[in-house]
Amino acid sequence: MRRLFLVLAAALLPIAALPFTAGAAPDDYTQVERGRYLAIGGDCVACHTIPGGTQWAGGRGIQTPFGDIVTPNLTPDEETGIGHWSADDFYRAMHTGVMPSGAHLYPAFPYTYYTKVTRADSDAIYAFLRTLPAVHNAVDRDTLPFPFKVRALMLGWNEMFFRAGTFEADPQRSAEYNRGAYLVEGLGHCGACHTPMNWAGANDAARYLQGNVLQAWTDPNITDEQRIGLGSWSVDDIVEYLKTGRNARAQASGPMAEVVVYSTSGMSDADLHAIATYLKQRGAAGPAAPSPRPADDAQMQSGAVVYTDNCSACHKRDGTGVEAMFPPLRGDQVVQQTDPTTVLRIVLQGAQGAATDAAPTAPAMPAFSWRLSDQQVADVVTYIRNSWGNTAQAVPASDAARLRKRVADTAE
Amino acid sequence: MTISTRRQLLASAAIIVFSRAAFGHTILGKLPWRPNEVYPPEPLGSPGWHFFTPGEAATVDAMVDRFIPADELGPGGKQAGCTVFIDRQLSGPYGTYEWLYMKGPFPADPLPSQGLQSPLTPRQQYRLGLAALNAYCRGKYDNRAFAQLDADAQDKLLDGMEKGEVQLPEFSARMLFGTVLANTMEGFFADPIYGGNRDMAGWKLIGFPGTRYDYRDVMQNPNKPYSLPPVGLKGRVSADRSPT
Numbered sequence: 230m231r232r233l234f235l236v237l238a239a240a241l242l243p244i245a246a247l248p249f250t251a252g253a254a255p256d257d258y259t260q261v262e263r264g265r266y267l268a269i270g271g272d273c274v275a276c277h278t279i280p281g282g283t284q285w286a287g288g289r290g291i292q293t294p295f296g297d298i299v300t301p302n303l304t305p306d307e308e309t310g311i312g313h314w315s316a317d318d319f320y321r322a323m324h325t326g327v328m329p330s331g332a333h334l335y336p337a338f339p340y341t342y343y344t345k346v347t348r349a350d351s352d353a354i355y356a357f358l359r360t361l362p363a364v365h366n367a368v369d370r371d372t373l374p375f376p377f378k379v380r381a382l383m384l385g386w387n388e389m390f391f392r393a394g395t396f397e398a399d400p401q402r403s404a405e406y407n408r409g410a411y412l413v414e415g416l417g418h419c420g421a422c423h424t425p426m427n428w429a430g431a432n433d434a435a436r437y438l439q440g441n442v443l444q445a446w447t448d449p450n451i452t453d454e455q456r457i458g459l460g461s462w463s464v465d466d467i468v469e470y471l472k473t474g475r476n477a478r479a480q481a482s483g484p485m486a487e488v489v490v491y492s493t494s495g496m497s498d499a500d501l502h503a504i505a506t507y508l509k510q511r512g513a514a515g516p517a518a519p520s521p522r523p524a525d526d527a528q529m530q531s532g533a534v535v536y537t538d539n540c541s542a543c544h545k546r547d548g549t550g551v552e553a554m555f556p557p558l559r560g561d562q563v564v565q566q567t568d569p570t571t572v573l574r575i576v577l578q579g580a581q582g583a584a585t586d587a588a589p590t591a592p593a594m595p596a597f598s599w600r601l602s603d604q605q606v607a608d609v610v611t612y613i614r615n616s617w618g619n620t621a622q623a624v625p626a627s628d629a630a631r632l633r634k635r636v637a638d639t640a641e
Numbered sequence: 642m643t644i645s646t647r648r649q650l651l652a653s654a655a656i657i658v659f660s661r662a663a664f665g666h667t668i669l670g671k672l673p674w675r676p677n678e679v680y681p682p683e684p685l686g687s688p689g690w691h692f693f694t695p696g697e698a699a700t701v702d703a704m705v706d707r708f709i710p711a712d713e714l715g716p717g718g719k720q721a722g723c724t725v726f727i728d729r730q731l732s733g734p735y736g737t738y739e740w741l742y743m744k745g746p747f748p749a750d751p752l753p754s755q756g757l758q759s760p761l762t763p764r765q766q767y768r769l770g771l772a773a774l775n776a777y778c779r780g781k782y783d784n785r786a787f788a789q790l791d792a793d794a795q796d797k798l799l800d801g802m803e804k805g806e807v808q809l810p811e812f813s814a815r816m817l818f819g820t821v822l823a824n825t826m827e828g829f830f831a832d833p834i835y836g837g838n839r840d841m842a843g844w845k846l847i848g849f850p851g852t853r854y855d856y857r858d859v860m861q862n863p864n865k866p867y868s869l870p871p872v873g874l875k876g877r878v879s880a881d882r883s884p885t
Binding site: 538542545546577578589590593598601637 | 681869877
């Protein structure tokens with residue numbers, strides 16, 4: 230009887246706690262844990278930590294076309310962290326991109342997306358951040374060159390490109406779709422990377438989720454487009470990819486491997502399913518396929534030789550790869566993106582897949598920069614982009630040369 | 642634990658010793674990997690001979706071309722870069738037998754199964770042996786060096802060296818013959834990155850596919866000829882051209 234009472238009490242506890250979450254004290258376990266989960270969903274730690282450094286203490290340089298922006302310390306340290314911020318301050322930063330001092334944040338902090346996060350969710354994340362051990366870590370927050378270092382510029386930028394707002398559910402759609410929309414358009418800020426940017430670094434709303442190039446990585450189209458988007462992926466394919474870092478089609482590498490490791494692999498199956506449902510049902514958009522390169526094209530012929538000698542051992546001559554180990558190139562989306570940066574980069578410097586609890590192997594590909602010339606790299610990438618039914622623009626050797634210089638010293 | 646017996650003391654000591662060894666290296670999380678991490682083969686270095694004198698190189702050129710003469714099947718030892726291969730090997734750790742125990746005693750009449758029984762490093766074998774060979778030739782063939790003999794005379798001389806019938810002044814003819822023959826074969830069939838096997842001539846001769854990694858695609862086609870050309874560690878073409 231006593232045991233039954235305890236079980237009942239435990240079952241009722243979270244329900245009983247719910248109505249009091251808003252504005253609750255930091256020691257409110259339920260709110261803190263909800264905040265911890267939401268912070269995972271927002272992938273906050275990936276940017277607010279130097280790789281290998283103290284988590285949440287900031288200091289990581291985020292490359293933007295305007296210069297590097299160093300992320301702030303999110304621990305509750307009074308002097309160098311956000312110890313003196315209130316829950317209202319935190320929501321204001323999330324919702325409008327303005328710090329307690331009144332100074333503007335740059336949209337490298339994706340407040341343009343976080344503006345849709347509800348007050349309750351913002352408060353939960355705040356409550357969670359209050360529980361972190363305070364770390365004294367002063368971060369130089371003014372690394373941008375003039376004129377971009379003038380934060381007041383963001384007033385004009387916000388005027389042109391930003392509207393603070395809350396998430397509006399679409400009553401025509403399912404609750405699951407709307408949950409996915411809330412996560413993707415808000416906390417998950419997927420569009421921050423996966424949407425093309427305009428001249429001012431603002432995401433181009435008209436081409437939402439149609440792919441982008443950032444930090445010398447191609448962020449692929451994640452609309453339902455058939456050739457270069459998620460059109461040929463099922464909802465379950467997407468869920469498996471986000472949960473484990475790989476599926477039968479693809480393997481997360483580069484910045485997306487980080488997203489999987491720090492964020493999506495820690496999200497609930499229900500939320501991942503909602504994200505996948507939203508992405509699949511939102512619709513397809515993207516450029517029309519170019520005509521494939523003819524097989525007798527000089528680049529295609531040279532590329533076939535390079536492919537046979539260097540790539541086919543793992544990816545197979547028919548481009549089908551080895552399931553769960555070497556991703557297939559046939560029908561792959563990243564390979565066929567209009568911008569070839571990621572494929573070129575992986576050929577030049579290699580890549581390692583994400584290591585998650587569900588898929589801990591993290592297979593890696595070695596760098597080929599030492600044995601392939603710029604022309605050979607361009608040829609083999611052109612070949613991969615136009616074989617086995619793939620179609621994409623040819624890649625000139627100058628692209629490979631430029632990227633070789635760009636990534637020669639990158640350690641991440 | 643208080644140690645009260647000799648056995649306990651020994652057991653504790655063993656645990657300390659073995660546990661230190663067991664925790665020597667631990668990999669946590671995912672396998673280590675860095676972008677741009679490459680281990681390219683060492684290049685052949687500057688042109689010209691690194692160990693041989695021009696005269697020695699000419700002698701070795703002549704020898705490797707008798708061991709593997711150019712014919713309708715392909716290039717000979719010299720054209721395939723065997724001399725370059727041997728020169729670069731001698732200038733590296735092989736030249737001094739860096740990893741071998743090189744002290745005596747050396748039996749006067751060792752069995753072949755006893756391997757090397759001499760204090761002479763490969764560098765010394767070539768330097769002394771080639772000098773002895775040319776001294777022998779100059780004495781016997783009208784002051785001509787080995788490289789200046791015609792092919793028949795060279796073959797006859799090498800044949801005599803192999804059988805132990807030719808006595809070179811102050812050097813074992815058999816040792817010189819055996820060393821150069823072994824190194825010639827190594828140079829003819831080693832990966833082209835080491836200077837020999839130029840254009841993969843050796844591999845093409847015997848149909849060796851080279852450093853391809855995976856043959857499952859081929860094995861699924863039984864009784865069909867294998868048509869791919871050989872590939873070396875640096876790709877399908879020889880990396881470095883002749884340095885001489």
